[in-house]
Amino acid sequence: MITPPHTEEKRKVLELLEKAYVGRVNNLALSIEQAKEALSISCSINDKSLQGSSLNKLSLYYMISGEYQLSLNAAKEAIVYFELLNDERGIADAKYNIAGGYNKTDKLHMGLVNLVDCITIYKRYEDHHNISRSEKSLGCIYQYFGDQKNAEKSYENAIEAAKKVGDAHLESDAYNNLSDIYLKQGKVDESLELVQKSIALKEKYGDTSGVAFAVYCRGKINVQKGMLKEAESDFLESIKVHLQTGEQLRLGMSYRKLGELYLKMGEIEKAKSILNEGVEVSTKYNIVIIKFKCYYLLYQLFKQENDPEKALECLELYLREKEAMINIQTLQVVDYYELITQMKLLEREAELQRAKADRVEKENKATQSATVRQEFLSTMSHEIRTPLNAVTTIALLLQDKANPEDKKMFDSLKFSSDNLVQIINDILNYSELDAGNEAIKVYPSDLKNFLENIINVHQSLAEERGLELDLDIDIHFTSGHEFDETKLSQILGNLINNAIKFTDKGKVNLVIEKTSSETGYDTIRFKVKDTGEGISESLRSAIFESFSQVKKTTTRKRGGTGLGLAIVEKLVRLHNSKIFVDSIPGQGSEFYFDLKLKKCKLPERTSVKIGDQLKGKTILLAEDNLINALVAQKLLGNWGATTEHALNGIIAIEKAKLKVYDFILMDLHMPIMNGFDATENIRTKKSLNTKTPIFAFTADITAEQHDEYVGYFTGFLWKPLEIARLQEALVCV
Numbered sequence: 001m002i003t004p005p006h007t008e009e010k011r012k013v014l015e016l017l018e019k020a021y022v023g024r025v026n027n028l029a030l031s032i033e034q035a036k037e038a039l040s041i042s043c044s045i046n047d048k049s050l051q052g053s054s055l056n057k058l059s060l061y062y063m064i065s066g067e068y069q070l071s072l073n074a075a076k077e078a079i080v081y082f083e084l085l086n087d088e089r090g091i092a093d094a095k096y097n098i099a100g101g102y103n104k105t106d107k108l109h110m111g112l113v114n115l116v117d118c119i120t121i122y123k124r125y126e127d128h129h130n131i132s133r134s135e136k137s138l139g140c141i142y143q144y145f146g147d148q149k150n151a152e153k154s155y156e157n158a159i160e161a162a163k164k165v166g167d168a169h170l171e172s173d174a175y176n177n178l179s180d181i182y183l184k185q186g187k188v189d190e191s192l193e194l195v196q197k198s199i200a201l202k203e204k205y206g207d208t209s210g211v212a213f214a215v216y217c218r219g220k221i222n223v224q225k226g227m228l229k230e231a232e233s234d235f236l237e238s239i240k241v242h243l244q245t246g247e248q249l250r251l252g253m254s255y256r257k258l259g260e261l262y263l264k265m266g267e268i269e270k271a272k273s274i275l276n277e278g279v280e281v282s283t284k285y286n287i288v289i290i291k292f293k294c295y296y297l298l299y300q301l302f303k304q305e306n307d308p309e310k311a312l313e314c315l316e317l318y319l320r321e322k323e324a325m326i327n328i329q330t331l332q333v334v335d336y337y338e339l340i341t342q343m344k345l346l347e348r349e350a351e352l353q354r355a356k357a358d359r360v361e362k363e364n365k366a367t368q369s370a371t372v373r374q375e376f377l378s379t380m381s382h383e384i385r386t387p388l389n390a391v392t393t394i395a396l397l398l399q400d401k402a403n404p405e406d407k408k409m410f411d412s413l414k415f416s417s418d419n420l421v422q423i424i425n426d427i428l429n430y431s432e433l434d435a436g437n438e439a440i441k442v443y444p445s446d447l448k449n450f451l452e453n454i455i456n457v458h459q460s461l462a463e464e465r466g467l468e469l470d471l472d473i474d475i476h477f478t479s480g481h482e483f484d485e486t487k488l489s490q491i492l493g494n495l496i497n498n499a500i501k502f503t504d505k506g507k508v509n510l511v512i513e514k515t516s517s518e519t520g521y522d523t524i525r526f527k528v529k530d531t532g533e534g535i536s537e538s539l540r541s542a543i544f545e546s547f548s549q550v551k552k553t554t555t556r557k558r559g560g561t562g563l564g565l566a567i568v569e570k571l572v573r574l575h576n577s578k579i580f581v582d583s584i585p586g587q588g589s590e591f592y593f594d595l596k597l598k599k600c601k602l603p604e605r606t607s608v609k610i611g612d613q614l615k616g617k618t619i620l621l622a623e624d625n626l627i628n629a630l631v632a633q634k635l636l637g638n639w640g641a642t643t644e645h646a647l648n649g650i651i652a653i654e655k656a657k658l659k660v661y662d663f664i665l666m667d668l669h670m671p672i673m674n675g676f677d678a679t680e681n682i683r684t685k686k687s688l689n690t691k692t693p694i695f696a697f698t699a700d701i702t703a704e705q706h707d708e709y710v711g712y713f714t715g716f717l718w719k720p721l722e723i724a725r726l727q728e729a730l731v732c733v
Contacts, residue, residue: 059097176217249290
């Protein structure tokens with residue numbers, strides 16, 4: 001019998017890889033050396049399958065140790081070998097490692113794409129071990145974006161898959177993550193039970209690092225229970241082990257939580273030291289999520305120390321880091337949800353062969369895509385705009401009391417916050433337009449007054465750049481017309497912003513001309529002119545495309561998402577019109593479009609005094625974010641109103657049974673019971689406030705699309721809060 005070539009070498013490689021995988025939980029450095037040796041032997045015998053497997057394992061261990069670039073390089077090289085061999089499962093393993101590397105830095109959109117790909121392959125082969133790993137990682141992405149429902153489902157899927165193959169390590173890992181979801185839901189006992197299960201399994205199989213992470217999870221539970229010394233002991237134990245094993249992400253997480261604990265305990269110097277350690281680790285290994293969370297805690301710390309200069313510095317660092325992640329991820333995750341859907345549809349079509357089956361699969365996929373897209377947009381809107389509400393409103397409240405020197409810093413902070421809101425709005429508006437979910441809603445309005453307000457809003461931005469911003473409109477212009485203020489504001493706002501951005505000196509003009517008039521209607525030309533750098537003829541066809549910049553070289557200097565003109569084009573087309581551009585490079589540009597507007601008489605408006613109207617009013621505020629609640633109470637208190645706070649929908653319902661309120665402000669995304677269900681209950685069940693005005697007070701701009709609930713609300717108030725809008729809503733209801 002002839003022995004196959006290199007049998008002994010192949011056996012040695014498999015033995016090394018098995019030892020490395022088993023030993024990774026206690027001696028990561030040794031696992032890396034064993035994987036390198038396996039790779040060396042595989043290369044010497046030119047076995048592509050073993051080379052790919054060795055690179056995959058090496059990628060995994062680099063990822064765990066925080067060497068993310070080395071991990072990505074090894075995984076991408078492994079894919080080359082597996083593609084030559086047409087080995088789908090090997091490719092899936094490499095993509096799992098790539099996802100892990102991206103998830104731990106600042107590119108969750110790439111983690112999402114690779115996870116979806118590898119889960120699809122693992123399910124095809126019923127590979128429950130890897131399904132469990134991938135579902136847990138997918139749950140982490142959902143949890144980061146605040147989508148607790150989908151995160152919980154993914155962790156449950158991970159536990160179920162791990163049990164099918166009897167993998168206690170994976171089962172206990174998912175217990176830790178699921179316990180965090182339960183803790184956020186207020187299920188403290190259930191959370192502790194899962195962590196204790198995890199610790200028992202980790203200790204049974206000698207997973208030192210796994211025990212440390214479970215102890216970290218127990219520390220968070222002890223914080224919730226008020227057992228602060230026990231929590232401190234847990235976090236310190238976790239840090240000690242993660243320093244030994246070199247697991248940088250978990251080390252950063254432990255530093256951040258211990259710093260937060262010391263801040264809670266009033267031990268400021270300890271908190272400062274630990275949080276700086278967290279910043280150092282997260283900076284070194286590019287763990288952006290940990291970094292900006294540490295900066296936010298340092299901002300709170302310096303605020304307690306009455307050090308406004310350092311507090312504002314940390315707040316600006318927090319906003320900058322978070323804005324950088326949003327710019328990278330929000331644009332691309334929305335885009336990749338689209339790409340993923342298209343890719344899966346094409347795969348299904350290629351596989352299924354039969355026309356009827358193809359149609360069914362397409363319909364199912366389209367429905368799923370719409371649901372995922374809607375949930376994602378809702379979550380992103382809420383999770384990003386909610387903290388911005390606190391930042392912008394606090395800045396406005398403090399600005400009036402600031403000295404001239406500090407006022408400049410508040411102006412800068414407000415500008416950065418407004419810019420971030422504009423970026424988020426552009427992304428969400430574009431996605432809604434692209435999905436065909438927008439429609440024109442016209443109301444009688446004073447066009448001239450509306451245009452003057454548009455100019456006033458953008459005046460400070462123009463002045464900051466040393467530019468003139470003027471409205472050029474016929475003094476005899478008939479002002480009463482029916483039009484969609486929101487959408488026209490978006491169109492003109494984007495055009496004016498764009499003109500200011502690309503004009504270094506001179507002026508920007510908004511020119512309004514009546515081009516024709518007929519019975520009941522005026523055709524009006526809206527024109528935005530600037531004296532900026534202009535646009536060459538070769539570039540004009542591309543400027544209205546999504547995610548495009550006029551010049552790639554100016555992206556850093558000019559900023560922006562590349563969505564502004566794409567939104568303008570879609571909104572103008574929604575009005576059955578077309579946007580045109582004339583431009584001379586070096587002299588300026590002119591964007592213009594025509595709208596046919598119905599003439600009308602304007603309703604008379606009576607002025608009201610806010611203080612007189614709201615003094616003595618009682619308001620129920622349902623808000624789970626304590627900072628936002630504090631800010632809203634302060635603001636309403638300045639107007640003479642008395643505010644009672646409810647932390648979630650259940651508490652709001654109970655309070656509504658006990659007394660009559662003048663108004664209810666209802667946040668929509670809250671734990672235990674959300675604002676939609678709470679409002680429905682107050683309106684339809686036994687309550688003293690069935691007729692009380694209830695305003696949705698939310699950061700979720702998709703909220704009005706929940707048709708089954710919309711009728712229960714008096715109106716919608718968006719975060720970040722527009723103070724004038726809140727005043728008008730409460731006074732004029």
